[in-house]
Amino acid sequence: MALAAALVLSGAAGVAGLAGAQSESTDCSYPLTVTDATGTEVTVEAPPERVVTLAPSAAQTMHEIGAWENVVAISDRGTYLEGSEEKETISGSEGFVSTEKVVAQEPDLVLAPDIIGDEKIAQLRESGLTVYNFESATSLDDVAAKTRLTGQLVGECEGANERAAAFEQTVEAVETAVDGEESPTVLYLLGGEFTAGDGTFIDEIIETAGGTNVAAAANISGYKQISREVVAAQDPEYIVTSSEAPEIVPTVPAYNGTTAVQNDQLLTVNANYLNQPAPRTQQVLEDLSSTWHPDAYESAVESLGENTTAVTTATEAPGFGPIVALVAILLVAGRFRTE
DSSP states (O other), X not given: OHHHHHHHHHTTTSSOOOTTOOOOOOOOOSSEEEEOTTSOEEEEXXXXXXXXXXXXXXXXXXXHTTOGGGEEEEOGGGTTSTTXXXXXXXXXXXXXXXXXXXXXXXXXXXXXXXXXXXXXXXXXXXXXXXXXXXXXXXXXXXXXXXXXXXXHHHTXXXXXXXXXXXXXXXXXXXXXXXXXXXXXXXXXXXXXXXXXXXXXXXXXXXXXXXXXXXXXXXXXXXXXXXXXXXXXXXXXXXXXXXXXXXXXXXXXXXXXXXXXXXXXXXXXXXXXXXXXOSTTHHHHHHHHHHHHSHHHHHHHHHHHHTTOSOOSSOOOSTTOOHHHHHHHHXXXXXXXXXX
């Protein structure tokens, strides 16, 4: 249960997008005043030069929109990002945010996840820091909205708009590819036989990639334990785990008898992309859809690429699969425009 809680709190329930925001371009102008998840009006007077991120999805978003050089400190769970060794770490004991370490960085802006308690947010604000507390993400739309919002907050609107547009086009391409395809049944497992049910960010990833989440089908909502009886009855064709806990499928009859185990259809995806509502989530979408619907996925890649001659390995950065790469190329070529 402790492992499950850690995975959920550090990932899908962590730094998130602006829930319900529309997918549209944003402009950077200052001073900027926005209301955060605590109901506080946060004013950013000028583009911040020193930014501290309190959770990895915020750090990843900064990395993806071209604002990484302005990040001076990250949490210890963001050290997977390229260039993270140059950043200070603000995590204290047991991975929790250290107020003292954050204040010591003298940041112009702190990007905080919704899971950070109100008391911690208050401590940082009482120390004279400007803190924006994001709402939690439950959808892929939230990721795009949060990407654009982050760009506004840190003065990187152009990069944020382009990255959000690429993300949205990738989601649309995957949705088009799997439309009408027969959906395999899928179980996602955290530690302690916890799973992601209806209304979760991971549920939307599974469904968008063309799978049917057996936890949601069994009327499980949120992050809860799934009984072995339900697992046996639902008989998932695929079991998905994260790279943080790849070997957590119980070796018991209820699981051993599933189609997933019988056919060795156990998938491990990058936890940093699955559990963090941020732009690289699109790589998980591609990984899952290409596994479950290989022919449809390949057709989508070919369809995107047939009108461009620039299909190379130009986008080999982490988080970029074939569809993502092609979308990025087409964006550069001006085929996709941000309204």
